[in-house]
Amino acid sequence: MPRGFFITFEGLDGSGKTTQLRLLHKWMAEQGHTVTTLRQPGGTKLGEGIRELIVSSKGEAAVGPIDSFTELALMFADRAQSIAEIIRPALDRGEIVLCDRYTDSSEAYQGGGRGLGSETILGLHRLLCGNLQPDLTVLLLPDFNASLARARRRDGDESRFEQEHNDFFQRVWDAYKVIAARESGRVVLIEGNASIDEVHATIVEEVSTRLFS
Template sequence: MPRGFFITFEGLDGSGKTTQLRRLATSLAAEGHHVVTLRQPGGTALGDRIRGVLLDSRSEASLGPIDPIAELTLMFADRAQAIAEVIQPALAAGSIVLCDRFTDSSEAYQGGGRQLGSDRVLALHTAVCGTLQPDLTLLLLPPLEASLARARRRNHRNTQTHGTDENRFERESDEFYGRIHNAYRRIAEREPTRVITIAENHTIEEIEKIIHQIVAQQLPATLPTSQASTLEA
């Protein structure tokens, strides 16, 4: 069985990456590819527990302040479980794996935003993920102000409508997010072959078309196809 293809979506909250991941999953499945989707943190039973701790703005009220190193290592604990339970088995089965965030997020948010530096994050990646790297990373990086405004409106709406509260990061300062935005740009400059940046503030439909063209050019012809199916971890 040929190895599958690993695509990650990166960007600030509010960049539209989750919407585009879902749209790509639907179109790839319609073309007969077997698609597995997941998010980080999350995507496994353990990962969902970790997600609750890291993203819920009420966590620190009960747990106290989360140290940046603890935050980083929890992100990689989630990643280790996702690799073992979801990503590696899916790739071994020839599936296309679409992941909402991976190590680039840790480098941007903890390395840049929390100012822990890239070297520490990349060393953890080597220790936890080994040689596993995405085959393609789609970095959605519209203007900072637009992303933040969308993310904060969305999280407020979800809190009011569903009672979910994943606002812990959204409460951070604009300077924090400026460092993340800059870190993402540095990652893209360092790895231009893997990371493709979509920085324009296009419509959802326009971005979907751009992404479909990028992916169509990079998918190996050897990937198996069958009856349309999409699995979500």
């Protein structure tokens, strides 16, 4: 493979995307591929510090309210660092890169949820990320209420976004649907409440078709 293959996973927290990323990593490793995985925000030393600040409920408590544009700027600082430090080098080595969230998350959460708009996010993506696009994006949108309830039941400190009202998440949801329609060649939208194994089988089929056909 002269260049690697870049796959991102998207959806609301509680959608099962992280579970599906792990399953795909295991499957692809079993096929003999070298796989690099990371999450955004996070994945680098700088990124994990940014994650602690803007995803953890403790971060905002420590520094005070975080402005929406500041939040967006931090997300892109994390993303630019992960591209330079992890994603581009791995792709140049011919590896499979699996990323838990990418620019679509910023378009959905900050563009839609925070009301900053898509053009702001897409402009920053072109400027700061060199317009690096995934080869494939898996977007999981199971039942809205069930997904949100699962996210809010989870233990741990990473609950800053889960404290938002339902109308915030409805805007995020709607933004994801717009992205899926606009980027239909890149985004595989998996809706409904299929089982973990059924969703994994669908993802494997899509990846196999795009990688090996």
